Amino acid sequence: TVLVVDFGAQYAQLIARRVREARVYSEIVPSTMPVEEMLAKNPAAIILSGGPSSVYAEGAPSLDRALFDAGVPVFGMCYGFQLMATALGGTVDDNGAREYGRTPLTVSKADSTLFEGTPAEQPVWMSHGDACSAAPEGFTVTASTDVVPVAAFENDEKKLYGVQYHPEVMHSTHGQQVLEHFLYRGAGLKPDWTTGNVIEEQVAAIRAQVGDKRAICGLSGGVDSAVAAALVQKAIGSQLTCVYVDHGLMRKGETEQVEKDFVAATGANLKVVDASERFLKALAGVSDPETKRKIIGREFIRVFEQAQLEILQEDGPEVAFLVQGTLYPDVVESGGGTGTANIKSHHNVGGLPDDIEFELVEPLRKLFKDEVRMVGAELGLPDEIVQRQPFPGPGLGIRIVGEVTKERLDLLREADAIAREELTAAGLDREIWQCPVVLLADVRSVGVQGDGRTYGHPIVLRPVSSEDAMTADWTRMPYETLAKISTRITNEVADVNRVVLDVTSKPPGTIEWE
Numbered sequence: 001t002v003l004v005v006d007f008g009a010q011y012a013q014l015i016a017r018r019v020r021e022a023r024v025y026s027e028i029v030p031s032t033m034p035v036e037e038m039l040a041k042n043p044a045a046i047i048l049s050g051g052p053s054s055v056y057a058e059g060a061p062s063l064d065r066a067l068f069d070a071g072v073p074v075f076g077m078c079y080g081f082q083l084m085a086t087a088l089g090g091t092v093d094d095n096g097a098r099e100y101g102r103t104p105l106t107v108s109k110a111d112s113t114l115f116e117g118t119p120a121e122q123p124v125w126m127s128h129g130d131a132c133s134a135a136p137e138g139f140t141v142t143a144s145t146d147v148v149p150v151a152a153f154e155n156d157e158k159k160l161y162g163v164q165y166h167p168e169v170m171h172s173t174h175g176q177q178v179l180e181h182f183l184y185r186g187a188g189l190k191p192d193w194t195t196g197n198v199i200e201e202q203v204a205a206i207r208a209q210v211g212d213k214r215a216i217c218g219l220s221g222g223v224d225s226a227v228a229a230a231l232v233q234k235a236i237g238s239q240l241t242c243v244y245v246d247h248g249l250m251r252k253g254e255t256e257q258v259e260k261d262f263v264a265a266t267g268a269n270l271k272v273v274d275a276s277e278r279f280l281k282a283l284a285g286v287s288d289p290e291t292k293r294k295i296i297g298r299e300f301i302r303v304f305e306q307a308q309l310e311i312l313q314e315d316g317p318e319v320a321f322l323v324q325g326t327l328y329p330d331v332v333e334s335g336g337g338t339g340t341a342n343i344k345s346h347h348n349v350g351g352l353p354d355d356i357e358f359e360l361v362e363p364l365r366k367l368f369k370d371e372v373r374m375v376g377a378e379l380g381l382p383d384e385i386v387q388r389q390p391f392p393g394p395g396l397g398i399r400i401v402g403e404v405t406k407e408r409l410d411l412l413r414e415a416d417a418i419a420r421e422e423l424t425a426a427g428l429d430r431e432i433w434q435c436p437v438v439l440l441a442d443v444r445s446v447g448v449q450g451d452g453r454t455y456g457h458p459i460v461l462r463p464v465s466s467e468d469a470m471t472a473d474w475t476r477m478p479y480e481t482l483a484k485i486s487t488r489i490t491n492e493v494a495d496v497n498r499v500v501l502d503v504t505s506k507p508p509g510t511i512e513w514e
């Protein structure tokens with residue numbers, strides 16, 4: 001394992017991903033973890049991430065120098081580089097040499113461990129105020145910039161390396177190569193970590209955890225729960241039951257896809273609960289977005305727990321486990337804990353016996369989203385499931401601005417299916433992060449169709465590009481595709497006479513309209 005010591009969250013996650021892209025397994029640990037504890041994990045190498053502080057600022061995260069004396073290869077980046085420099089007796093000061101953004105780096109030691117085979121001049125991404133003006137004793141300076149004399153250094157004998165810039169961001173064009181040089185040449189690691197290992201490892205772990213008891217899993221139709229379920233299914237077969245709640249707010253073909261493709265690929269026991277009537281009834285007369293969300297959330301839990309209760313009453317071993325598709329970023333963001341949490345199945349509604357507790361099975365908690373997709377593909381799940389774009393839990397319920405009714409859902413389902421079909425046909429599925437199709441149910445406008453006046457609803461197309469859905473921009477997609485979607489929707493969907501394009505980034509807009 002390579003440990004990535006986190007001095008500033010957004011950098012550490014990216015570094016961990018880059019290490020895994022180099023096919024070496026990595027894990028993030030907080031910078032507050034004592035060095036003995038880090039070393040107790042027996043890391044093959046340690047990477048110190050960048051971070052927002054100055055090494056001299058009061059309260060700035062620091063590091064016990066024992067880390068550098070343990071014989072473990074260390075790579076410091078940006079803040080981590082400066083920490084390494086100060087801890088080992090180099091000089092870091094505020095000499096007014098600020099660099100932010102793209103900066104040309106000059107490599108001064110072409111055959112250095114980190115830079116061999118990379119250009120003598122290369123663009124790198126800088127973000128720092130303080131700068132290193134003298135490397136620690138025993139270190140060779142390997143690169144500089146116009147304003148920073150020591151932009152990279154190494155001590156090959158001690159296996160200590162550092163760069164002032166951020167090799168993990170794509171703007172540092174040779175960053176991945178430099179990182180791989182550290183891993184393979186500096187630390188002597190082999191690129192042998194694959195998602196295939198993950199499957200074997202997890203299958204064994206799940207078998208050990210679940211034993212001969214039973215587990216249940218809620219399927220949402222999304223990638224994460226589907227892959228988690230497929231993995232657990234591979235491990236324990238018929239001891240797993242999947243529950244899929246069809247709330248009637250799904251898109252066209254979605255429920256059938258889970259029923260058919262998921263079962264075909266995994267052979268899992270699937271319990272589909274058609275609860276559309278119940279959801280429609282609960283949503284009747286409601287147009288406030290937050291109220292809708294709350295109702296959908298509440299009803300969902302009720303239906304799911306009812307299904308759980310039915311499974312619990314079926315003959316067979318104890319149902320002791322609940323499978324969840326928690327991903328690594330969720331784990332890191334919520335503070336990182338290890339170990340299994342116990343949740344009470346009746347935390348929301350009464351009806352289940354008091355003494356039932358589920359232990360969680362979370363086979364994806366060490367993986368990033370793209371790795372989950374790889375695992376899914378390897379497990380034989382079809383592309384339609386594995387490459388799915390994000391779709392919100394409350395489904396089309398929050399894409400109808402106004403009251404949710406069966407007629408409106410049917411109309412939106414048609415429009416959405418057309419948009420998706422055309423986006424796929426145009427090869428835009430990867431470029432577009434997701435494209436909500438929204439019905440403005442309380443808005444009408446005048447149109448003319450077939451020589452007659454119409455008074456119909458507008459449909460909004462909301463194609464966005466994003467990396468993590470926290471921020472997004474509207475996708476500049478080809479006019480021809482927009483034209484085709486517009487023509488088809490207005491021709492084929494009754495009561496829609498206008499298609500509009502949402503050209504708002506996030507912020508200020510959100511991706512969904514509600």
Ligand code: XMP
Pocket residue numbers: 390391392393394434469470506509510511512513514
């Ligand atoms: P917003 O609209 O907040 O959406 O910009 C960000 C991302 O989250 C998705 N989303 C949800 N996903 N349950 C979910 O599972 C929800 O209630 C929910 N609301 C929004 C949205 O589709 C986008 O990808």
